[in-house]
Amino acid sequence: MTDNVHLARHMSAAGLSRVELAKRLNVQIERLTGRPGTLQVRHIRNWLGGNTRWPHERQRRALEAEFGVSAEELGFVPPARSSARPESAPEDPVDRRHFTAGAVALTAGTLLSVPDAAARPRVGMSDVDALELRFTELVAADNAAGGTLSLETRALAFAHHALERIKVGTASTRVKSRLYASAAAFTGTALWSAIDAREIERAERHFDRALRYARLAQDPVAELRLWSHQVLLSGQRPGGQSDALAAAEAGHRSAACRRDPLYRSLATARLARAQAQAGECTSALRSLDHARASLRKADRAAQRPSWIGFYDEAELNGLTALVMEDTGRHADAEAFLHMALTRLRPDLLRNRGYYSATLALSQLRQGEIERACATALTVLPEEAGDSLAGRTRTLLHIFHRELRTAAPNARSTAEWANRYTQAKGTQP
Structure with a gap:
């Protein structure tokens, strides 16, 4: 039986099981204290059942960092004659609002609180506008630092907030549609973060929910974004090339692609990648030509959601390079990567790191050991222990691994291995 319905609700909104929450909180504890957490499933069970009404301090701090709300808002009750935050206590040295690696801190609490359901307040476009502003901020945070656990959790909190506005208020059909679209957008961002972290099962759950919200909103642009993410997600599963190709084709058939050449260009570029990974090289190259033709027709000044802001000629060059790598055309891939990195917007730090790591791989596969190592070194974080976005870390x-196989005794290999070990903080 669940006694702490507030914690249960937040777990449900985030799609977290007891096992997953325990693992994520242990990561948060290590980040906050420098020492690994020791939480187990039984701790979560005790919290949900009400057996533990006020967890230990570092557990509370981890919970607050994970969900972006206070321990009290998670249903926990301080013991009598004590305070969760005594006025005489020194200031907490950990800024628990800062969990996006230098990006803007975001929590669902920054929006208006959800009103009493009995009041049935009117929900209007101001609520939608507030959510869309938060979504733009989340997109900027992702562009800067990539998907993180904190970003994923905050995105889900905002999605939950959008759905709560529908439940507790009265709204026009248009406003309800926009709120469902916001829920789809935020859940799509959580989906992207899970993909970036290669958390396949969690990402699949996010995809199913986001697609349901997008269809309730009758928003073909939101659906297109989700199919684009599904291409990458399917590609992460062993033997998932057929599913990735089917997802790419679904996105390519969407109404959004028929209406706007920019969306059609992105969907066609995703289709080219899926075709290349499925071994359809000729079709992939033809799709890239179509993607460039569509991009030339696109009205860059048209109003579109903030998530598509990353897509331009530089990004298409980067996606083209990935197709070239998939088809073994490493020299062509290198040429397109140089063009992409030269024109990439300065705020797209995550993409710059990813394409730079891809460039290093392309150079290595051409036997350019020293150049490859020099390129890869630019991707490493400046401070030991700093994090890298998940896909870049994988690259x-x-x-x-490939460098140690190709040139195990080279001086540049030794230098790289030393710096790489320091950056990870662990042995290679």
């Missing part, structure tokens, strides 16, 4: 691991 560097592949680079490290």
